[in-house]
Amino acid sequence: MVYELSNPVTKTLIMHLRDQSSDALRFRHTVMELTKQLMYEALKEPVLTQKSITTWRGKESYEVIDEDNIVVATVLRAGMPMLDSAVDLLPGVSAGFLAMKRDETTHKSVLYYDRLPDCKGKTVILVDPMVATGGSMMDAIELIKGREPLKIITLNIIGSPEGLEKVSKAYPEVDIYIAQIDERLNSDKFIIPGLGDAGDRSYNTV
Numbered sequence: 001m002v003y004e005l006s007n008p009v010t011k012t013l014i015m016h017l018r019d020q021s022s023d024a025l026r027f028r029h030t031v032m033e034l035t036k037q038l039m040y041e042a043l044k045e046p047v048l049t050q051k052s053i054t055t056w057r058g059k060e061s062y063e064v065i066d067e068d069n070i071v072v073a074t075v076l077r078a079g080m081p082m083l084d085s086a087v088d089l090l091p092g093v094s095a096g097f098l099a100m101k102r103d104e105t106t107h108k109s110v111l112y113y114d115r116l117p118d119c120k121g122k123t124v125i126l127v128d129p130m131v132a133t134g135g136s137m138m139d140a141i142e143l144i145k146g147r148e149p150l151k152i153i154t155l156n157i158i159g160s161p162e163g164l165e166k167v168s169k170a171y172p173e174v175d176i177y178i179a180q181i182d183e184r185l186n187s188d189k190f191i192i193p194g195l196g197d198a199g200d201r202s203y204n205t206v
């Protein structure tokens with residue numbers, strides 16, 4: 001199932017990502033803000049646990065998200081600011097790293113680094129800002145599925161209807177939270193209107 005954020009703050013932040021005058025710092029911070037919005041949405045019905053803390057009244061127990069059972073996995077490079085944002089918000093989760101590069105000729109993604117923690121029985125939140133053809137997401141989901149997680153959730157900033165349909169048809173059990181669904185893919189498999197290459201925009205590389 002695909003869930004799109006629809007609030008005006010989201011739209012305003014997306015405009016800053018499209019704006020080519022937003023520098024790398026602004027771009028990353030905007031991605032991080034949007035990631036927090038996506039986290040609030042995606043974790044509406046999380047597994048809760050009790051945590052004992054010392055308050056001004058003494059020892060008390062409160063309901064909190066069970067961070068020990070959450071893995072946030074990122075796809076390098078563009079997913080890095082999203083991972084930073086997620087682990088800032090919930091520092092008890094564990095982080096996983098996948099590196100994929102989309103071959104701009106074949107438009108297929110190639111995995112070249114895999115450093116996922118134990119995912120068995122856990123909720124894995126996969127973060128990648130862009131869903132163009134959906135190929136990278138599908139490869140990442142397939143790899144994570146092999147690690148026997150309880151559930152997979154994806155957080156994405158911007159995507160094409162074509163890519164999202166492909167992923168959600170192939171993996172109906174995966175919940176996809178996305179800030180903005182754009183119009184279409186062009187013949188070079190770029191998202192239109194899109195925002196350029198999120199990895200390049202985040203880190204000033206070309």
Ligand code: PRP
Nearest residue numbers: 076077078102130132133134135136199
């Ligand atoms: C981008 C993006 C996704 C992928 C989306 O990464 O971050 O991982 O492309 O394309 P797809 O849906 O067609 O697979 P890119 O390959 O540009 O690498 P980068 O993060 O290093 O910029």
